[in-house]
Amino acid sequence: MEFRMYQDIAIPSGVLLSLSWRDRAQWNFCCGPTKARTYNVQLRDPSTNAVLSTLYSFSTDIETLNATTRVDLVVTRTGTTTAEATVDYVSSDGTASERSDYLEALGTLHFAANETSKTITAFIVDDRLGEGAETFNITLGNPVGCTLGSPAAVVVTINSNEAVNGLNPVQEPSFNTDFFVRQHYIDFSNREADASGLAFWKNQIDECTTPECREIRKINVSAAFFLSIEFQQTGYLVYKANQASFNSHEFLKLRDFLSDTQEIGRGVVIGQPGADAQLEANKQKFFLDFVQRPKFRNAAAFPTSMTAEQFVDKLNANTFDPSASLSGGSLTSVERNALVSQLLPNPASPTLRAQVLRSLSENALFSNRQFNRAFVLMQYFGYLRRNPNDPPEPLLDFAGYNFWLNKLNQFNGDFVNAEMVKAFIISGEYGQRFGP
Incomplete structure (x- = not known):
């Protein structure tokens, strides 16, 4: 059995393409709205960039200036498929930047027995910059229960749909609500x-x-994406699982966060039919995988030799109130003892460990204690797509993060009066992701 991805697809910015890669002769396209233009899909030699063949050419005359763009890459496994299998995938920059040209895609594809295809979605940023063709890569790796076919990587080329720089869609006076x-x-x-x-x-x-109304509404709409049930049950839950396990706080890395958040939110649209069941299945899979990772099981973290009491108490110790270092863990004695009893039958059991970690990660007091720290960190992860101590942070430290955390705490979590969300969405760094 092997996995294959077929090579080098040219994706025009502003076009939605869905590609079926089940064999080399069959290519299915579903074209979303775009500017009138003719496009080619080509096979290229990745070492020389020479065009090997043009697979398909099409034109469209639908006029839409703000189409959100993505490319769907179908990974197919062949041969014996009767057993489960997994394979990791990760995007990487070519000449395109994951901050401003596309959104980082990474995670693990889980194939059930007799399942032969899975889809990787990579989002393209439909910016307003007049740029030449830019590329990024998506690569398969770490196969389990299978081997990798050849090629196991794809080069995606983004062709700009602006010949010259346009107006910035997230800044006034050219602010575009749809974008x-x-x-x-x-x-x-x-x-x-x-x-x-x-x-x-x-x-x-x-x-x-009025301009005043638009300003406050932009802030509230933006903050709503962090405050939403969907994010609280996906991204914030990932943050809390890492905090309970590793006392990570602002040291949680964007790439680790994105990988887990994309997995736990896969296929979930809150309010849509089947969303609750899909989210529950994703959570169970996430926590079971999380407690079996080497980082979690190593001797310095949670080795399988720990007793039930040691396991629960170490997790609980990381749920302290960050504004009061002597506050102790978030669990009451009754809650703590209940989790110990739950784990007692087999303290090394991945299933039981996952259930205990999830229960603690979803604890209401723990969630309240970590809320402001997570809110500030997500300003960097969501708007700026970087870690708080990454460039262009002046001293490559957490000075900016600490400034906004202190200010948010000063205003008791009131992000409007703290002007935190406002500062990020009008910042030059945020605006430069999308236009001049």
Whole structure:
């Protein structure tokens, strides 16, 4: 059995392409709205960039300036497929940047027995910069229960749909509500906007008739993506699992966060049929995988030799109130003893460990204690797509993060009066992701 990905697809910025890669002779395309133009899909030699063949050429005359863009890459396994298998995937920059040209895609594809295909979605940022063709890569690795076929990587080429720089869609006076809301879905929810959600959040801004109203509505709409049930049950849960396990706080890395958040939110649109069942299945899979990772099981963390009491108490110790270092863990004695009893039958059991970690990660007091720290960290992860101590942070430290955390705490979590969300969405660094 082997996995294969077929090579080098040219994706015009502003076009939605769905590609079926089940064999080399069959290519299915579903073209979303774009500017009138003719496009080619080509096979290229990755070492020389020479065009080997043009597989398909098409034109469209549908006029839409703000189409959100993505490419769906279908990974197919062949041969014996009767057993389960997994394979990791990760994107990497070529000449394109994952901050401003596309959104980082990484995770693990889980194939059930007799399942032969899975889809990787990579989102393209439809910026307003007049640029030449730019590339990024998606690579398969770490196969379990299978081997990798050849090729196991794809080069995606983004052809700009602007010949010259256009107006910035997230800054006044050229602010574009459709672009702003759609980008929030991608940046915070790792998915395309559903029609009803897009219409609702756009209307929250567009119904305003004064600049003052629009300003506060933009702030509230933006913050709503962090405050939403969907994010609280996916991204924030990932943050809390890492905090309970490793006392990670702002040291949690964006790449680790994105990988887990994309997995736990896969296929979930809160309010849509089947969303609750899908989210529950994703959570169970996430926590079971999390407690079996080498980082979690190593001797310095949670070795399988730990007793039930040691396991629960070490997790609980990381749920302290960060504003009061002597506060102790978030569990009451009754809650703590209940989790110990739950784990006692087999303290090394991955299933029981996963259940205990999940229970603690979803603890209400723990969630309240970590809320402000996570809120500030997500400003960097969502808007700026970087770690708080990454460039262009002046001293490559957490000075900016600490400034906003102190200010948010000073205003008791009131992000409007703290002007935190406002500062990030009008910042030059955020605006430069999308236009001049």
